[in-house]
Amino acid sequence: MKKFLVIFITLLITFSISAYAVSAPTLPEPVQKVYSPDGRIALLPQSRAEEYIAAGWFDAPVVTIYKPNGETSLVFLSDAHVHLANGWYMSPDDFPKKTKAVALTYDDGPSKYTNQVLDCLERYGAKATFFVVGTNVNRNPEILKRAHSLGMEIGNHTANHQRLTNLSASGIASEINSNATYIENATGIRPTFTRPPYGSYTSATLSAAKQPFILWSIDTLDWKTRNADSTVSEVLSKAKDGDIILMHDLYSATVAATERIVPALIDMGFDLVTVSELAQRKGVTMGIAGYRSFK
Numbered sequence: 001m002k003k004f005l006v007i008f009i010t011l012l013i014t015f016s017i018s019a020y021a022v023s024a025p026t027l028p029e030p031v032q033k034v035y036s037p038d039g040r041i042a043l044l045p046q047s048r049a050e051e052y053i054a055a056g057w058f059d060a061p062v063v064t065i066y067k068p069n070g071e072t073s074l075v076f077l078s079d080a081h082v083h084l085a086n087g088w089y090m091s092p093d094d095f096p097k098k099t100k101a102v103a104l105t106y107d108d109g110p111s112k113y114t115n116q117v118l119d120c121l122e123r124y125g126a127k128a129t130f131f132v133v134g135t136n137v138n139r140n141p142e143i144l145k146r147a148h149s150l151g152m153e154i155g156n157h158t159a160n161h162q163r164l165t166n167l168s169a170s171g172i173a174s175e176i177n178s179n180a181t182y183i184e185n186a187t188g189i190r191p192t193f194t195r196p197p198y199g200s201y202t203s204a205t206l207s208a209a210k211q212p213f214i215l216w217s218i219d220t221l222d223w224k225t226r227n228a229d230s231t232v233s234e235v236l237s238k239a240k241d242g243d244i245i246l247m248h249d250l251y252s253a254t255v256a257a258t259e260r261i262v263p264a265l266i267d268m269g270f271d272l273v274t275v276s277e278l279a280q281r282k283g284v285t286m287g288i289a290g291y292r293s294f295k
């Protein structure tokens with residue numbers, strides 16, 4: 001037994017030395033840095049680096065640049081300054097501020113359509129406010145988290161979408177506070193204002209809610225028509241500085257309308273901002289009251 005072990009170890013050593021002898025004279029391949037379109041960097045042997053470049057990576061840092069009309073372009077970082085002098089921006093947040101603004105608002109989600117609305121808003125560097133319902137928050141917390149991370153504002157639209165005027169003061173408080181907790185669990189932020197379901201409230205409702213109510217000045221009736229043309233024309237024919245526009249991120253027609261409304265409003269000279277930013281731009285500090293617009 002011992003003899004076998006000695007033979008085995010001897011063989012092992014012999015093979016290891018010969019393996020080393022074969023690999024040792026090979027010179028290491030030169031390494032190269034490669035850059036992904038989304039900002040990752042890898043240091044690789046040259047042959048691997050070439051494979052990465054063939055698959056869409058670059059041999060120098062690249063950056064995405066943006067135009068207010070929604071165009072994006074991937075350019076070498078070293079060339080970016082040339083484009084920035086020609087109407088391109090490093091981030092949609094850098095677009096120059098306009099004098100007119102409206103707040104797009106989406107109620108009753110988040111739903112399976114919300115991500116498409118978010119994609120469109122993100123593409124144009126536009127912001128909107130989502131008045132979410134507790135049951136849907138708990139179904140789609142990741143979508144809400146994405147909305148928040150894109151700089152969208154989240155408003156409270158109650159836990160169960162009941163008509164608040166039918167509830168007791170404690171029922172109202174519970175509908176608002178429990179949904180605020182769901183939203184906080186998903187996003188880390190507790191909303192500071194509510195949109196009462198059906199826009200239905202009285203002064204007693206407001207006192208029980210103890211926070212501002214955000215209504216609207218343009219009702220697209222998108223939930224009723226389910227027709228993109230109708231929603232688009234409602235918004236584009238009526239939008240004025242300070243308006244709050246009501247839509248619902250529950251319908252494919254509303255997604256299609258959004259994809260036309262966002263670039264059109266931008267072309268008309270509007271900034272698309274959150275409810276809070278609209279109030280702030282108009283110098284309004286919200287109290288316990290109902291707000292239909294900020295003019």
Ligand code: NI
Pocket residue numbers: 107108157161197198
């Ligand atoms: Ni609603």
